[in-house]
Amino acid sequence: MEFNSPSSAYVHIPFCRRRCFYCDFPISVVGDRRNGTTSTAIAHYTDALCSEIRLTPALGKPLKTVFFGGGTPSLLSVAQLNQILAALDQHFGIDDDAEISMEVDPGTFDLAQIRGYRAAGVNRVSLGVQAFQAELLSMCGRTHTVDDVYAAMDLIRQVGLENISLDLISGLPNQTVEQWQASLECAIALSPTHLSAYDLTIEPQTVFGKQYSPGAAPLPSDELTAAMYCTADRVLTAAGYQHYEISNYAQPGYQCRHNRVYWENRSFYGFGMGATSYVNGDRRSRPRKTKEYYEWLDQQQHHPSALSIPEAVPSEMLLDTLMVGLRLAEGLSLERLAQQFGAACVSKIWICLKPYQRAGWVEVVGTDDTLLPTEVPTHTGRLRLTTPEGFLFSNVVLVKLFEQFDHSSGDE
Known part of the structure; x- marks a missing residue:
């Protein structure tokens, strides 16, 4: 990837x-x-x-x-x-x-x-x-x-x-x-x-x-x-x-x-005490206390290769993508999710979230924000939380996704 x-x-x-x-x-x-x-x-x-x-x-x-x-x-x-x-x-x-x-x-x-x-x-x-x-x-x-x-x-x-x-x-x-x-x-x-x-x-x-x-x-x-x-x-x-x-x-x-x-789960550099970077799918946090941060930086200065970032596998990015992407009002592109993690994964996501669609917290919409039929798993449109109800109960939805996918491969 x-x-x-x-x-x-x-x-x-x-x-x-x-x-x-x-x-x-x-x-x-x-x-x-x-x-x-x-x-x-x-x-x-x-x-x-x-x-x-x-x-x-x-x-x-x-x-x-x-x-x-x-x-x-x-x-x-x-x-x-x-x-x-x-x-x-x-x-x-x-x-x-x-x-x-x-x-x-x-x-x-x-x-x-x-x-x-x-x-x-x-x-x-x-x-x-x-x-x-x-x-x-x-x-x-x-x-x-x-x-x-x-x-x-x-x-x-x-x-x-x-x-x-x-x-x-x-x-x-x-x-x-x-x-x-x-x-x-x-x-x-x-x-x-x-x-x-x-x-x-x-x-x-x-x-x-x-x-x-x-x-x-x-x-x-x-x-x-x-x-x-x-x-x-x-x-x-x-x-x-x-x-x-x-x-x-x-x-x-x-x-x-x-x-x-x-x-949007895109890469970024992070600098300074307690900062997190996200590069090649890998999150790295610096020490949160002053003394430890300076010790860590001194180690990097003597071993610069320690700052190189390995690549993560796609399955490790699935939860990140879901957790942050559903915070946005426009939600996530199901087509892009299918491209990144596989069509079967998208179907699994939708089955997991179907109860929350019935509750009025989750919906799938087209490019013009019209609701799409969702009786069967779909790989088109955008998956999003409703406003404000879905946003209000976002933690419930995200916890369910975490329980479902924390130990699962993204391409199952």
Whole structure:
């Protein structure tokens, strides 16, 4: 099986002022007074990141998307961002029309900084808002205020950045549907081109994980979080946003090109602490802690061949393809699935999902979105979850697929 060469890169910037109470990401806390111009740790990490980039085999294509995630990438100085982008460009090449995204947090940058980011090539920013209620921000351990959100949007707009995404979280402790709808409406009023609406996940080692039990008060009930999900779908689509992925909405023409690489199961490079790469069907994660990451990188520098990527067999890609592809509103091409994994595999997928079609969670549609007859297994059209019901119950559907195919060959 042929794998596409990577044309996207994820770059992890792990530094944060403090750890939010829901966060389980690989981060390094630097405090409220440290940033890229004052922290030796950030400067050292930037150098290490560039070393990793140069050690990674370049497989032929210039980069069409670059995504700086974190952590808080807006703690980088403009010079450090330029240093990383220069390393990527020199080693892989970056297309002139590449989407270069950067996560930024309110209160962590000024006008000169965001202007410098834009001049360096950043043409899309994702602003971590999470909520428009002061009490919810404080309860989450966020360092910014509601006023900081509006100030950040003003700075972003002043430098002419138009491709702006806002992140919001539902299902927070003590959060009501009314508060959630108010946050959605405040976000819409700021006219971002993209909105991500995530449902809170309680991770065991976080502050929230130690304080709360999933499904128990003061966390909203399952019924309440379902109501929040449906509220987001109703309010945002009524405002002109396309619900194009389980947690993501975009104005026409502004879907996140980088994240679509993940959902279409295409190859990408990953750089930095805790980052994952996906090359030749093989996923590889870097160590999640600072010391271990530097030790790992030192080992790669002495043994460069360790960074070479073996090819995976097609059957190993089936679950990945199903798990990420069904997150998209358009779903998966059954014809392409048949080409990749065999017609018998597609029939098996459909038999597995038939009960969920009867429940109204799964459907097969043609190129014009008309429903196709599905009394017998079909190898044409697109298999997709319905919106919002199928999206809402996506975990049930995906768990069933995992149980069916985890120990099966993709070409059976």
